Amino acid sequence: MSMSSRINEIKLDLEDLNSLLENATRQKSKDLISLEIRRLQSELINVQNPVELQDVEMKSAKGVPTGKKCYDIKLNNYAWDQSDNFVKLYVTLNKVESLPKEAVYCKFSDRSMELHVTGLENKNYILPINNLCEAIDTEKSYTKVKTDMIYVYLAKKTKKTWSHITTVEKMLKEAKSNMFKDDTDNLSADPNAGIMNIMKKMYQEGDDEMKKTIAKAWTESQEKKGMGSDLPGF
Known part of the structure; x- marks a missing residue:
């Protein structure tokens, strides 16, 4: 299977899985689907980067413009609340729902998270949060995109009320x-x-x-x- 075919297959799988996640009612099912979504998102990034790099190099060699420059913007503002199992962050970004699903992803570690939004009207956004107030479960944490809004779900390792985010x-x-x-x-x-x-x-x-x-x-x-x-x- 060619690189391009594999990318298309992963994108189609991600679309189906995200649809399943939205309709799932059992928490265990949601956790399993979210885990597979994150695995495919990581695979897509790894597969896509070499293809994009090769495409850029070929265009540059031919003297073809590679498109508009993207600017990196650090995000600082977000709202949050919590339940017994999750701390939920709400990040407002106009038209974020217009991006392909793989353009919005979050890297989780035991005490940190880093939200990435790539290619939104020629801008790349990043929201890094270090020194989280409590430990999180990286396997159960996930993101969801709605109209003009990104939801980041930080899964609590223990059912403890957070007084602050960091x-x-x-x-x-x-x-x-x-x-x-x-x-x-x-x-x-x-x-x-x-x-x-x-x-x-x-x-x-x-x-x-x-x-x-x-x-x-x-x-x-x-x-x-x-x-x-x-x-x-x-």
Whole structure:
């Protein structure tokens, strides 16, 4: 079977499986279908990339334009809620339902997720979330696309209520609460210094992943303000 034929076969299989998933009523059936969908999505990416690369190289060699440039955009905004079994993220993107199903996919790990949307009106979108508040089951987590909306279902490993999406958000809130209790006057006098002290404490006591997350957040914040990106006194 040729590469192109295999790609078409996978796409047809994905269409059938997504249709089955929407109509499935038993959770076990949904889990099995979702698992096969993710396997086929991974296979499609692996099969498709060499074909697309070869096509681009052939067009470039002939001096044929390869199309409009796609721009990468990082997403930051999402809404969320939860049930006993899932934490559900809601990501708004106009016309996302117009994309082929394989253009929207999510990479899951035990404590992180990375949503990808490729080729939406010459833009590639990415939503990375690290240091999730609790562990997730990567085999049962999945995405669903509706009109102007992407749903990301993070399957909980334990039926525990999440207070926040990330541990950084949780620690910041707890640290702020403690600071209000222990040092209200100082925080009111200089709230920026208080928040800086919280971040500094989290950076010093956190693991490598926590340090990386805080350093990245600080750098992006300072770049927006046109200031230096060094972590002061960290």
